[in-house]
Amino acid sequence: MDFNFPAIGLVHSCFKEKFGIPRQPGLAPLACAEIELLPPYNDPAAFEGMEGCTHVWIQFVFHANKREEWKAKVKPPRLGGNKTLGVFATRSPTRPAPIGLSVVRYRGVSERKGKLFVQISGVDLLEGTPVLDIKPYVPYVDCVLEAENSFADAPPELIAVDIPATLMAVCVEYWQRTGTDLAGLITQILQQDPRPQYQQLDTERIYGMRLLDLDVRWRYRQNGADPAIILVDLQGAQPA
Structure with a gap:
């Protein structure tokens, strides 16, 4: 049917x-x-x-x-x-x-x-x-408190996200202009690690996504034994 x-x-x-x-x-x-x-x-x-x-x-x-x-x-x-x-x-x-x-x-x-x-x-x-x-x-x-799913456990520990001071200033200006907590939003998204899990860590590669009216760019780096993300560009944002 x-x-x-x-x-x-x-x-x-x-x-x-x-x-x-x-x-x-x-x-x-x-x-x-x-x-x-x-x-x-x-x-x-x-x-x-x-x-x-x-x-x-x-x-x-x-x-x-x-x-x-x-x-x-x-x-x-x-x-x-x-x-x-x-x-x-x-x-x-x-x-x-x-x-x-x-x-x-x-x-x-x-x-x-x-x-x-x-x-x-x-x-x-x-x-x-x-x-x-x-x-x-x-x-x-x-809300089923006793529910279980062995293949859909909570995601692994959140990945560290670093927003350099120059881009944090852009985020602050964006918040003042639009009321959107851009730094918080970017952090919440990137700390989930959007990278496909089958990909090997490539610290030279620049990743990007369209978010709001912006093009967000980031790359990965080693943070001890764990990967971390550093924001590298916010294209489309007005300079602070």
């Missing part, structure tokens, strides 16, 4: 490309987005009763997934890209139906220029993501 579902909204996210997006929601609490509700779903009455709700489930479409064929087994990046698991044992975007599910912080509804927006944070959503539904997170049933 096939079903067709309407998109109720589109995501406007700080993440403009797939690389660098946290692998799960909530890992970068400062990562913000808003959902622009589309007609006829842009009715404020649909959110009456949400005043006491802090988190919501977002059901969305993996619209940037380029692989069309479905496979029963996939290689999760967090397992190094070398170990295969059944697709139903993973959060892989390559699914029979490319539908994603994320718990994010709900920060209310706002109206601008005749449009209705849902403000959310702690997101792992790409710019332009179609949203299928929004549902309240209900702790007494949604």
Whole structure:
């Protein structure tokens, strides 16, 4: 059986490309987005009763997934890209139906220029993501304290992130100009180590991602026995 579902909204996210997006929601609490509700779903009455709700489930479409064929087994990046698991044992975007599910912080509804927006944070959503539904997170049933998953343990220890003084000054200016804690956001994202786990550490390579209206550039260095990240450029930011 096939079903067709309407998109109720589109995501406007700080993440403009797939690389660098946290692998799960909530890992970068400062990562913000808003959902622009589309007609006829842009009715404020649909959110009456949400005043006491802090988190919501977002059901969305993996619209940037380029692989069309479905496979029963996939290689999760967090397992190094070398170990295969059944697709139903993973959060892989390559699914029979490319539908994603994320718990994010709900920060209310706002109206601008005749449009209705849902403000959310702690997101792992790409710019332009179609949203299928929004549902309240209900702790007494949604939080299963005894739940286990041996293949999806908490991520390893966070990697150290160094922002040089010159770029920290740029971050401060950005915060003063926009109200966005750029240094905190970059740190929360990069400390998850966006690099594919199967890649060998290359201290000469410059990595980059589009974040907000910026191109963020960084490289890796050895920090004793562990790798660390040093920010090298913030292209597009106004100089401090």
